[in-house]
Amino acid sequence: MFEKISQHEQVVFCNDPSTGLNAIIAIHNTTLGPALGGCRMRPYSSVDEALEDVLRLSKGMTYKCAGADVDFGGGKSVIIGDPTSERTPELFRAFGQFVDSLNGRFYTGTDMGTTPDDFVHALKETNCIVGVPEEYGGSGDSSVPTAQGVIYGLQATIQTLEGTDELAGKSYSIQGLGKVGFKVAEQLLAAGAQIYVTDINEKALKQIQERAELLPGNAEVVDGSDIYGVDADIFIPCALGGIIHDETIEQLKVKAIVGSANNQLLEDKHGLYLQQKGILYGPDYIVNAGGLIQVADELYGPNKARVLTKTRAIYDSLIQIYSESTKNSISTMEAANRFCEEKLAARSKRNSFFAHNRRPKWQVRN
Numbered sequence: 001m002f003e004k005i006s007q008h009e010q011v012v013f014c015n016d017p018s019t020g021l022n023a024i025i026a027i028h029n030t031t032l033g034p035a036l037g038g039c040r041m042r043p044y045s046s047v048d049e050a051l052e053d054v055l056r057l058s059k060g061m062t063y064k065c066a067g068a069d070v071d072f073g074g075g076k077s078v079i080i081g082d083p084t085s086e087r088t089p090e091l092f093r094a095f096g097q098f099v100d101s102l103n104g105r106f107y108t109g110t111d112m113g114t115t116p117d118d119f120v121h122a123l124k125e126t127n128c129i130v131g132v133p134e135e136y137g138g139s140g141d142s143s144v145p146t147a148q149g150v151i152y153g154l155q156a157t158i159q160t161l162e163g164t165d166e167l168a169g170k171s172y173s174i175q176g177l178g179k180v181g182f183k184v185a186e187q188l189l190a191a192g193a194q195i196y197v198t199d200i201n202e203k204a205l206k207q208i209q210e211r212a213e214l215l216p217g218n219a220e221v222v223d224g225s226d227i228y229g230v231d232a233d234i235f236i237p238c239a240l241g242g243i244i245h246d247e248t249i250e251q252l253k254v255k256a257i258v259g260s261a262n263n264q265l266l267e268d269k270h271g272l273y274l275q276q277k278g279i280l281y282g283p284d285y286i287v288n289a290g291g292l293i294q295v296a297d298e299l300y301g302p303n304k305a306r307v308l309t310k311t312r313a314i315y316d317s318l319i320q321i322y323s324e325s326t327k328n329s330i331s332t333m334e335a336a337n338r339f340c341e342e343k344l345a346a347r348s349k350r351n352s353f354f355a356h357n358r359r360p361k362w363q364v365r366n
């Protein structure tokens with residue numbers, strides 16, 4: 001077990017027989033501040049599968065936090081259970097107690113399978129919750145800044161490819177029209193772009209076609225995996241992870257990939273394959289940091305304008321990462337990893353003798 005968790009600071013197994021809660025909290029690295037990461041609920045087929053997921057996701061959060069310059073470290077949690085039938089208020093209260101037992105080392109909120117309302121129950125047991133609804137003092141729907149971050153990512157990519165930030169006059173293929181993908185699609189239509197869209201949800205497809213009728217752009221529906229072969233300028237993955245692999249790279253005709261889906265590359269080597277094929281890849285955890293920026297910013301009290309200003313930094317980070325990738329002949333993913341690792345190394349060298357206890361900022365909510 002210690003070998004498996006050797007890169008992590010702490011892993012907590014949470015068991016509450018009265019509510020049936022089986023959860024794992026993983027704290028990867030708190031160099032930059034307390035760990036932060038959402039809570040995913042899934043009917044994992046084994047504890048090993050859940051552990052593997054939470055270890056991978058929490059490490060990803062360390063990089064996402066460093067890349068976005070937020071004062072948090074990497075963590076994540078998973079609840080083993082079916083969100084469609086096992087999501088109860090009691091379960092989330094029990095989970096909140098476990099989060100509270102970490103005494104400010106871990107902050108959490110929604111992820112796949114959980115909703116902001118679930119965390120209103122957890123909030124009764126701990127203050128270490130982010131992303132609750134606005135009426136409970138939270139900052140509201142985090143997919144808004146995530147979608148805006150994708151737009152900034154697209155502009156930085158077009159700037160790198162063509163020397164302009166102009167979204168119009170281009171074509172985009174979008175996989176997934178959920179909370180993030182739909183908002184990105186709407187903005188592209190508003191800019192007058194041609195979009196190709198796919199989703200397993202027919203309703204979302206119908207809704208975007210209705211929106212397209214009212215906006216200058218044009219939307220065309222594509223069947224399932226045909227999306228990979230669309231002859232568009234940029235592919236925007238906003239659904240599943242692990243979709244960039246040998247087979248899909250073979251089909252891709254786009255010049256770039258920039259989307260919100262977490263862990264888009266099936267393996268690190270696929271970042272290199274994209275580079276070899278001349279496809280510019282916007283590293284996912286840099287592009288999709290808008291939601292994280294919003295929930296991390298809640299420490300200062302909700303403020304949408306401030307969040308959007310901070311989200312704009314995604315543009316500058318990507319420009320820098322693309323340029324480092326070219327300069328050092330490395331993949332953009334490798335350049336992003338180095339960008340974040342340098343920030344972590346610089347911080348870990350900083351003398352923090354004055355910070356004997358937790359910093360005052362985090363005591364605001366404790």
Ligand SMILES: NC(=O)C1=CN([C@@H]2O[C@H](COP(=O)(O)OP(=O)(O)OC[C@H]3O[C@@H](n4cnc5c(N)ncnc54)[C@H](O)[C@@H]3O)[C@@H](O)[C@H]2O)C=CC1
Pocket residue numbers: 112142143144146175176177178179180181198199200201204224238239240241260261262288289291292
């Ligand atoms: N919501 C947020 O603020 C953030 C989201 N992300 C990531 O972005 C992605 C999208 O997130 P959300 O929009 O919030 O999720 P969502 O659950 O609202 O939307 C996902 C959409 O993808 C569709 N979909 C599922 N399987 C599909 C398939 N095989 N082909 C085509 N469409 C499919 C679903 O029907 C749904 O419309 C996820 O990977 C998520 O982890 C990352 C950071 C923040």
Ligand SMILES: O=C(O)CCC(=O)C(=O)O
Pocket residue numbers: 036037038039064108109110111130131142262288289291292295
């Ligand atoms: O939504 C949160 O609570 C933190 C952000 C997060 O988990 C993510 O960006 O994947």
